[in-house]
Amino acid sequence: xxxxxxxxxxxxxxxxxxxxxxxxxxxxxxxxxxxxxxxxxxxxxxxxxxxxxxxxxxxxxxxxxxxxxxxxxxxxxxxxxxxxxxxxxxxxxxxxxxxxxxxxxxxxxxxxxxxxxxxxxxxxxxxxxxxxxxxxxxxxxxxxxxxxxxxxxxxxxxxxxxxxxxxxxxxxxxxxxxxxxxxxxxxxxxxxxxxxxxxxxxxxxxxxxxxxxxxxx
Amino acid sequence: xxxxxxxxxxxxxxxxxxxxxxxxxxxxxxxxxxxxxxxxxxxxxxxxxxxxxxxxxxxxxxxxxxxxxxxxxxxxxxxxxxxxxxxxxxxxxxxxxxxxxxxxxxxxxxxxxxxxxxxxxxxxxxxxxxxxxxxxxxxxxxxxxxxxxxxxxxxxxxxxxxxxxxxxxxxxxxxxxxxxxxxxxxxxxxxxxxxxxxxxxxxxxxxxxxxxxxxxxxxxxxxxxxxxxxxxxxx
Numbered sequence: 233x234x235x236x237x238x239x240x241x242x243x244x245x246x247x248x249x250x251x252x253x254x255x256x257x258x259x260x261x262x263x264x265x266x267x268x269x270x271x272x273x274x275x276x277x278x279x280x281x282x283x284x285x286x287x288x289x290x291x292x293x294x295x296x297x298x299x300x301x302x303x304x305x306x307x308x309x310x311x312x313x314x315x316x317x318x319x320x321x322x323x324x325x326x327x328x329x330x331x332x333x334x335x336x337x338x339x340x341x342x343x344x345x346x347x348x349x350x351x352x353x354x355x356x357x358x359x360x361x362x363x364x365x366x367x368x369x370x371x372x373x374x375x376x377x378x379x380x381x382x383x384x385x386x387x388x389x390x391x392x393x394x395x396x397x398x399x400x401x402x403x404x405x406x407x408x409x410x411x412x413x414x415x416x417x418x419x420x421x422x423x424x425x426x427x428x429x430x431x432x433x434x435x436x437x438x439x440x441x442x443x444x445x446x447x448x449x
Numbered sequence: 450x451x452x453x454x455x456x457x458x459x460x461x462x463x464x465x466x467x468x469x470x471x472x473x474x475x476x477x478x479x480x481x482x483x484x485x486x487x488x489x490x491x492x493x494x495x496x497x498x499x500x501x502x503x504x505x506x507x508x509x510x511x512x513x514x515x516x517x518x519x520x521x522x523x524x525x526x527x528x529x530x531x532x533x534x535x536x537x538x539x540x541x542x543x544x545x546x547x548x549x550x551x552x553x554x555x556x557x558x559x560x561x562x563x564x565x566x567x568x569x570x571x572x573x574x575x576x577x578x579x580x581x582x583x584x585x586x587x588x589x590x591x592x593x594x595x596x597x598x599x600x601x602x603x604x605x606x607x608x609x610x611x612x613x614x615x616x617x618x619x620x621x622x623x624x625x626x627x628x629x630x631x632x633x634x635x636x637x638x639x640x641x642x643x644x645x646x647x648x649x650x651x652x653x654x655x656x657x658x659x660x661x662x663x664x665x666x667x668x669x670x671x672x673x674x675x676x677x678x679x680x681x682x683x684x
Contacts (some may be wrong), residue, residue, distance in 0.1 A: 279479040279626065281626050282626050298484055298613075298625050298626060299626050299627075301626075302481070302482070305680075316488060317628055317630065317632045317633055318507065318555070318559035318629050319633055320562060321559075323557060325554060326525070338664065355540070356533065356543055357533065358531055359552060359583075360531050360534070361458060361554070361555035363556075367576050394580070395580060
């Protein structure tokens with residue numbers, strides 16, 4: 233995926249973040265989202281390794297190797313930040329204090345099931361904090377490629393990979409489109425140029441419900 | 450205020466710490482992605498040739514960073530962790546059947562360690578109920594009409610912890626996000642050894658700021674500092 237597309241996705245995800253929210257950003261593209269939240273929007277970013285109030289990357293040469301995000305990259309602390317142990321980091325999640333989590337996925341089903349922790353026999357990363365984040369965050373946003381490396385849809389009627397959590401995903405932002413998981417179905421909200429509604433449907437297994445506002449052919 | 454009673458001095462040599470680790474089965478470690486892993490104790494385990502360890506901790510670090518080095522050097526037979534994705538060597542050993550891996554969701558793992566550290570038998574957790582890998586073999590308990598999983602507590606023969614500063618009694622404070630699992634791990638060891646970047650005289654830490662009370666700690670030793678290159682430094 234090109235750099236431009238990654239930033240386009242991050243920019244779109246940032247529009248979901250509103251003043252006063254507590255937000256956890258996953259590793260990879262989600263990390264970029266913070267750059268697109270206006271300075272005037274008060275937000276607390278949560279890192280599950282024990283920071284509430286993560287700030288921008290430090291100036292090169294001024295890193296504290298111990299002050300990192302969950303991906304192990306140096307960060308700074310914003311005003312009002314706090315440090316705590318892992319139990320408190322997950323207390324924030326489990327207790328419902330986290331308004332939103334933005335993470336990647338291997339597969340998402342039309343009813344919002346999420347698979348992102350294992351590809352049996354191939355990749356065994358482990359679930360990390362994904363289960364707690366997916367089940368307990370107020371809103372779960374997935375940022376991912378619309379199709380896998382072989383061109384197969386990642387948005388499926390039913391996930392074929394072992395689930396991380398069931399029925400947890402609210403919004404999917406891909407390189408092609410924005411889709412919302414609702415009880416009435418999987419709604420296509422936006423299509424990114426140069427793609428068309430047809431392009432998106434062809435690369436999505438379940439039938440999409442079209443929002444009135446979606447343009448394209 | 451003066452006191453007639455002098456607190457115990459728990460300064461420990463690296464050699465003594467390694468003697469303790471050498472005779473034990475399970476080692477619990479503090480840290481997250483290498484951050485907050487105790488570098489000097491890890492080096493010592495490697496140099497002493499200690500092997501066949503069961504590790505308990507958040508993750509498998511990276512192949513050349515932190516606790517991951519023990520896996521790369523094949524010193525570990527089993528690890529209980531939430532994540533090994535940052536250490537492909539661990540994944541390969543797992544696939545080859547050389548490393549037993551027990552996954553626990555990260556927040557659940559933290560609570561299992563905390564439960565062990567505070568003297569409980571386990572905790573009731575309502576996350577992972579739809580994840581077969583999590584629910585497998587675990588007892589489901591209904592509380593006020595809601596299902597929970599019984600997650601058992603974790604303790605270890607020895608806990609190894611990295612602190613920013615400790616006094617000779619073992620009171621400890623941590624460095625920003627290097628706190629992570631360290632205070633939980635510090636409570637859950639049958640023997641707990643703190644490796645500190647700085648050791649001060651007992652009485653020099655402000656009691657108000659102490660994160661880990663020294664009563665949980667059996668040994669304090671001075672860290673030689675991190676001797677690996679962080680992933681972000683390699684670019």
